[in-house]
Amino acid sequence: MADFKKILVIGGAGFIGSYLVNNLAAQSGLKLAVIYHEDLPKESQLPGVSYHQMDLTNAPDEFSTLVNSSDCVVSLATPNISLIENLVASIKLSGSKKIVYTSTMLVYPDSEKRHSETVGPQPETKYEKDKVAEEQVLMKFVGTSKTRVCIARLGNVYGDVKNRGLIGYIMLALKNSSVLTINGQGEHRRDYIFVQDVVNLLEFLIFYPQQSELEIFNICSGQDYTINEVIAVAEKIAGQKIKKVYSKPIKEKLSVIGNNRKILNVSGYQLKYDLVAGLQQAYHNYSAKG
Known part of the structure; x- marks a missing residue:
């Protein structure tokens, strides 16, 4: 285990970030x-954790100071190429030991195959292109310093009310008896993974004694489900039907599935939540919010 004592989490108050900081x-x-x-x-801030509100587009001096004093920087922020460029520039001066950057499995090609980390990206949407651009900034940075870079490509993460993805909308439809609008016919396939499994693996990657300058890991379940299949499981858990409206499809990949053997082999971790257990916990989390 790497001897890191000072960790900086960018985006640590968001959906995944708050779980990781916990x-x-x-x-x-x-x-x-x-x-x-x-x-x-203030009541959402954990005791003993230092919180800093800032706009990172222009990299204020406080940002460089925080980076300079950190052993490992974890980036969970929404795509912002200026942020990553400023992060790299600050680290060149500070010599921080490691960057853990969260990307997305959506950078992979549209395919029913389970993609390993060696498959090249084929971004289509702006979000995917932005993530690939940020990955490339980090990859070019590798070798120019002693900093280790770890890219974690995440599946579709779900499980809490801060989540704005498909499962979040499903839970809100169940809770509020509202209409769920689905783009297309609900046959798009994705790899869904519960947030607690994600942060457990991210925590492992932070302290993982990485020997190579660059590592890429898929953090995913390795299982794929259509939107309709996810809805059916959620309806069974809640004991009620969702009012669904199928609308015109938007341009997006039909199927993106990950191979998670690398991260599970390296970490020895066993996923705690399959889709049923994860949706049960998600339903509980949404219901508990009143």
Whole structure:
């Protein structure tokens, strides 16, 4: 395990970030700093964690100071090429030991095959292109310093009310008895993974004694489901039907599925949640919010 004591989490107040910071805060001896953009109430801030609100587009001096004092920087922010460029520039000066960057499995080609990390990206949407561009900035940075770069390509993460993805909309439709609008016929296939499994694996990657300058890992379930299949499982858990409207399809990949053997082999981790258990917990989380 790498001897990292000072961790900076960019986007640490968001959906995945808040879970990761909770995990890290449970460890003794760590100095945690969180950068966030939107307002965060004091009651949502964990004791012992240093929180910093800032706009990172222009990289204020405070940002460089935080990077300079960190052993590992974790980026969970929404795509912002200026942020990644500023991060790299700051690290060149500071010599931070590691970057863990969260990308997406949507960078892979549209295919029913389970993609391993060696498959080249084929971005189509702006989001996918932005993620690939940020990955490329980090890949070019590799070799110019002693910093290790770890790219984690995430599947469709779900599980909490902060999630704005498909499963979040499904849960809101169940909770509010509202209409769920589905783009196309609901036959798009995705790899869904529960948020707690994601942050457990991200935590492993932070402290993983990475020997190579660059590593890429898929963090996913390795299982694929159509939108209609996910809805059917959620309806069974809730004991109610969702009012669905199928609308005109938007331009997006039909099937993106990941191979997770690499991360599971390296970490020895076993996923705690399959789709049923994950949706049960997600339904509980949404119901508990009143």
